[in-house]
Amino acid sequence: GQKYMTAVVKVFGPLTRNYYIRAVLHAALAVPTGFLLSTILGTVCLGIASGIYLLAAVRGEEWRPIEQKPRERPHMGDTIKQPPSNPPPRPPADARKKQPAEVGG
Numbered sequence: 173g174q175k176y177m178t179a180v181v182k183v184f185g186p187l188t189r190n191y192y193i194r195a196v197l198h199a200a201l202a203v204p205t206g207f208l209l210s211t212i213l214g215t216v217c218l219g220i221a222s223g224i225y226l227l228a229a230v231r232g233e234e235w236r237p238i239e240q241k242p243r244e245r246p247h248m249g250d251t252i253k254q255p256p257s258n259p260p261p262r263p264p265a266d267a268r269k270k271q272p273a274e275v276g277g
Contacts, residue, residue: 174237174238178237178238181235181237182237188235189234189235190229190234191225191226191228191229191233191234191235192225192226192229194225194229195222195223195225195226195229196222198218198219198221198222198225199218199219199222201218202214202215202218202219202222205218
């Protein structure tokens, strides 16, 4: 799900990859939202995000994009299973294991 954001982050380089910069940006965005009562929840969310980014930056984490690897085509011999030996309708597996009892009178 980060395919489009990966392109944006790659364009701006280390400026957007650095978590210290993200923490400062979120903290700066939280300041104006704290002045109105209706945006207090947004202020709290931006403050928490700023703290999380700051903690990640202190621990040395860095954002790295997830690159898609080229898919290998499966070999046809590996994907084909053994076909069933009984034609349908088949009895349940436990009934097939038991030998049929001879009907006596």
